[in-house]
Amino acid sequence: MTGSATRALLGCIADDFTGATDLANMLVRGGMRTVQTIGVPSSSEPLEADALVVALKSRTIPVRDAVTQALAALEWLRAQGCRQFFFKYCSTFDSTDAGNIGPVADALLDALCGADAQAFTIACPAFPENGRTLYRGHLFVGDVLLNESGMEHHPLTPMTDANLVRVLQRQTESKVGLVRYDKVAQGAEAVRVSFAALQQDGVRMAIADAVCDADLHTLGTACANLKLVTGGSGLALGLPDNFRRAGLLATTANAAQLPKVEGLSAVLAGSASKATNAQVAAWRDASRPAFRIDPLAIARGAPVVEEVLAFAREYAVTGQPVLIYATATPDEVKVVQRELGAEHAGELVEKTLAAIAQGLRDLGVRKFVVAGGETSGAVVQALDVRMLRIGAQIDPGVPATATTGDAPFALALKSGNFGATDFFAKALRHLEGAAA
Template sequence: MATLINAAQQRPLLGCIADDFTGATDLANMLVRGGMRTVQTIGVPDSDAAVEADALVVALKSRTIAAADALAQSLAALDWLRAQGCRQFFFKYCSTFDSTDAGNIGPVTDALLDALSSQHGAGAFTIACPAFPENGRTIFRGHLFVGDALLNESGMENHPLTPMRDANLVRVLQRQTRSKVGLVRYDAVAPGVAQVRESFDALCHEGVRIAIADAVSDADLHVLGEACADLTLITGGSGIALGLPGNFRRAGLLAEQTDAARLPRVEGLSAVLAGSASKATNAQVAAWRSSRPAFRIDPLAVARGEPVVDQALAFAQPHLDKAEPVLIYATATPEEVKAVQRELGGSEAGQLVEATLASIARGLRERGVRRFVVAGGETSGAVVQALDVRSLRIGAQIDPGVPATATIEGEPLALALKSGNFGSVDFFDKALRHLDGTAP
């Protein structure tokens, strides 16, 4: 077994494609917790030079772009991961299944299945399991719950880009894909791995290519993860990754490790940037503003040509001079978001906010900020691109689904990239303590 482990250390075992940047760090966090040394790249790397890690996560910004573009980016990521020698592949999307009837979860899954089945000669079958019980996302009889509410009653029905108005994931996914969609029911998951594999076989016999998998607890995710050991492709939220490191250990390919989450210390000033309009981020912004300095971005002012970036940086400077962290945010209530979208258009408003926060991030870096907490998947993507971040080493978990990270190349930066819906009310303070090394 030692020989197998030594060989595996030279090549990554698991290759992952994430449809947004915070989703990528969420998944990477789960893999690090399972003892896999994990590197996240920002986009598809230009070079095929070998990367030393047990798992690789390619972070794309493909969740809400045109399906054809999402396919092209995802297949390019797959080609790079193949070149790295990965043995198994994972397509990661949000635990609230963010998508529209046009995609992009279904079309990307179809394309990855086609590409991998033609390469490996294996049957084209995978699961779709966005469950993340630790953050309140569970699936029962194919229906996705957020806490005690069905997905379409959770607030996600008001999402500005991907409003989710149907909790039946079999139905949602079938509208997006040419593949037949089935269901691994909870009564197949509860008895254990053998029963799940029997369900896989039965669904394949019926012509199903993609199966929504029920899961209401972490124990269910461990069962499903082990049952997927022989699948070339797995799709879902980060939760399903709980059971994957154990598969590689049982196969003698992954050593036990205690330092998978170790990161270098990054010196410098700190700032928080928030672009998400989710309930969780609204609460986090309100908690910060009750006692800490903050500056709000008004998209309408940006659209009018007002110097909002300069104003935000001017606000930040005296606080940075005293080494005080600042919050700069565009977070708003659903009603405020809708009002802005009526005037500017939905995608245009989002792009305007992202571009503004990206410019502010560059300005903050010029002023000595080296530790960034960023709220919102689209915002995180814009910020890391603006800071020219190419790859990240994944560290310890701050809150479920959100790890600390540090850049591998270029100027040392420490970042916490948070999905809008994740994190406790005091997340911003907690994240800053993790990034500056003062967390317990």
């Protein structure tokens, strides 16, 4: 088999949409032609790609549903001929004590390894390029521990413990261990020896330390023979070369090539993260057109969608991009959640932004920048996006993408925590300049 074959080598399952594009971005950077599907495709016809990424919307749904979706994705990827599998979650390990990272990883291991006593995988959400590093099992965001980074205020998955060995152990009955940094620093062979020792001790999942990209390459090399790998997108840096060394992957010069998309542009932001708040502020400070959605107004039955589309229509005449946002500070989010409930407030915003996306499409918008994993999921579903080709990186963890078919959309789907302060303007420039 070579890199020109239709049968994919690496099959990936991501627990949200922006996480999927983040992972796909890493694989494209590694020279793998990558296709991302939105949900599990109904067709088993082989796709022309080296890597396939199934984007689920399972991060915060009930555990049983998350497991069911992941296993369905695994079945489809196995039918595509994939040789190794990757379960991708957020670089801040977004989860609760109930899951869903541990239960999904357990289910995938069971499906791939059966009753094999040697079933083993690692968990490494490190992404040094975006400031996420792991040392002695503790996750840092920049210079602070995870539980001091602002993630402790996350409305759905508050991360109050930076020790990921403890966090993951609370989610699974499998024994959780640690691949310490002193082993990682010694290279791939030392890591493989550490894997074997952990397995002998009954460990089924191990948090793996990593503080720089070189560590991710080391871990990737050490994972060459694991059926399942789990982690953030950074861990994917070290996987393509495994297939290349095995003679299965050819060097692809145009792995990031996308079609040029004509039409209007818009930005939709639903994330309440610090990064997205700063990006919204930068857009407004530049006196660009912006419309803020108020969840309380939606709940009162105000015609918010109609008001937004009337606002967008004014600027469509000149082709000026608009920002529609529900982004708010943590204190503002708490006020809304106290009145509406966290889950209901989130659903209202998602449904509203989905309806707005459909209205913008009807106005001629074909280039969308979307901030927030849940928001991205709602928008791509509203636009009936089924499959994405992955292009070049805009900012670390965020690639340009384009839908397949005769009338494509250009999309930049951004995790709430990712992107520079000027990301929105930068992403629009990138989507405008996509080469045919």
